[in-house]
Amino acid sequence: MTSVANRTVASRLAGHHDLLVTGALGIAVLVVPILALTVPEGSALHLSTFSVTLLGKYLCFALLALAVDLVWGYCGILSLGHGAFFALGGYAMGMYLMRQIGDRGVYGNPILPDFMVFLDWQELPWYWWGFSSFPFSMAMVVAVPGLLALVFGWFAFRSRVNGVYLSIITQALTYALLLAFFRNEMGFGGNNGLTDFKEILGFDLQADATRVGLFVTTALVLIASYTVTRGVVSSRFGRVLVAIRDAEDRMRFLGYRTEHYKLWAFVLSGVIAGVAGALYVPQVGIINPGEFAPLNSIELVIWVAIGGRGTLHGAIVGAILVNFAKTWFTGLLPEAWLFVLGALFVMGTLFLPRGLVGLVSRRER
Numbered sequence: 001m002t003s004v005a006n007r008t009v010a011s012r013l014a015g016h017h018d019l020l021v022t023g024a025l026g027i028a029v030l031v032v033p034i035l036a037l038t039v040p041e042g043s044a045l046h047l048s049t050f051s052v053t054l055l056g057k058y059l060c061f062a063l064l065a066l067a068v069d070l071v072w073g074y075c076g077i078l079s080l081g082h083g084a085f086f087a088l089g090g091y092a093m094g095m096y097l098m099r100q101i102g103d104r105g106v107y108g109n110p111i112l113p114d115f116m117v118f119l120d121w122q123e124l125p126w127y128w129w130g131f132s133s134f135p136f137s138m139a140m141v142v143a144v145p146g147l148l149a150l151v152f153g154w155f156a157f158r159s160r161v162n163g164v165y166l167s168i169i170t171q172a173l174t175y176a177l178l179l180a181f182f183r184n185e186m187g188f189g190g191n192n193g194l195t196d197f198k199e200i201l202g203f204d205l206q207a208d209a210t211r212v213g214l215f216v217t218t219a220l221v222l223i224a225s226y227t228v229t230r231g232v233v234s235s236r237f238g239r240v241l242v243a244i245r246d247a248e249d250r251m252r253f254l255g256y257r258t259e260h261y262k263l264w265a266f267v268l269s270g271v272i273a274g275v276a277g278a279l280y281v282p283q284v285g286i287i288n289p290g291e292f293a294p295l296n297s298i299e300l301v302i303w304v305a306i307g308g309r310g311t312l313h314g315a316i317v318g319a320i321l322v323n324f325a326k327t328w329f330t331g332l333l334p335e336a337w338l339f340v341l342g343a344l345f346v347m348g349t350l351f352l353p354r355g356l357v358g359l360v361s362r363r364e365r
Contacts, residue, residue: 017313017357018230022223028055029219033212049208054327056215056283058320063222063276065303065319066229066312067269072301073310074233075265076245078163080297081170082273084177085145087291089274091181092144094194094287095128096137097205101198114196115189125187134201141278142271149270150263157259157266162248171294178292193288200282211283218279222316225272229312232268241265302341306348308355317357 032055035047064086071077103110107117111124130136152173156166184190203210232238244251244258252258281287290296300319307318322344329337348355 021313059218060280062316062319065315067272069315071269075241078167079170080167081174083297084174085270085273086277088145089141089277090281090287092140093278093281095131097197099132145274146271149267153263153266157262181289195286302345308357314355314357
């Protein structure tokens, strides 16, 4: 009876938190455009373009943290390579934005991006074909990270690689991609990456209305992704994922093909991370190999741990709060931020093992 009562309370709290998350994001979708576009600049309530872009970036990170929490919090897969899926989605969007520049680049070449002209490329590589089309580019945003997650996960889970070994392999994967994309011969801009974007779908990327539109789009995608992942973890499939996380050998003994469940969760997570990267690029205006850095993947795991692993909404809260703290500390004491981040992780592990939302949930119970 006690376990049933606990599950009932947990279910009610999850529904309450779902309403809070989607409600807060829905309010932001309505309020931010009003404060940014209709309130005069001299007003204290006016939201600057810089602030809108910063908020949009936080939501992209929240979407990325949501992807990590799906596999780590509910399936026990500690991935230290989700920055790779994020960056690949970002590069797919960046390639589309580069093709939209046309002859407005520094060298005025209507076909080749400026960095290719500078490196004396004679023709557009075959893997750039089609990126002048927005639907094709969005398909690549989903397909490329999803395919990488499918191939990597198939080999890893089929070989029953688990625990710290899997974490090391995922980190090696993202580091290998980092080294590859640094090379000019790859045709992705080398060290400088892709930048100097002009427009998206015909809208000027520097216009205030476009920035607000990107923020609203990111918030709506985050709401949709949260709803989808909540549906997944609340379903029978999600219950099997949790059982695999807690006792994989037992689930395998009962006849479940655990590698299949883990694989599809990993692929869904990779796709969500790729979409987050695609939304991130037009808002920050650049994508370079630095996004593949293993440190980035480690940092986003810290966001999830501080917010609350295995809750979904905790990942969103953790990503937003930690990145807000990063913005504040890097402006105030830039050399101290890494020490602060490390202290947050250690203190959260020692005193808040279930994260910030775990503390709130315990008090609500």
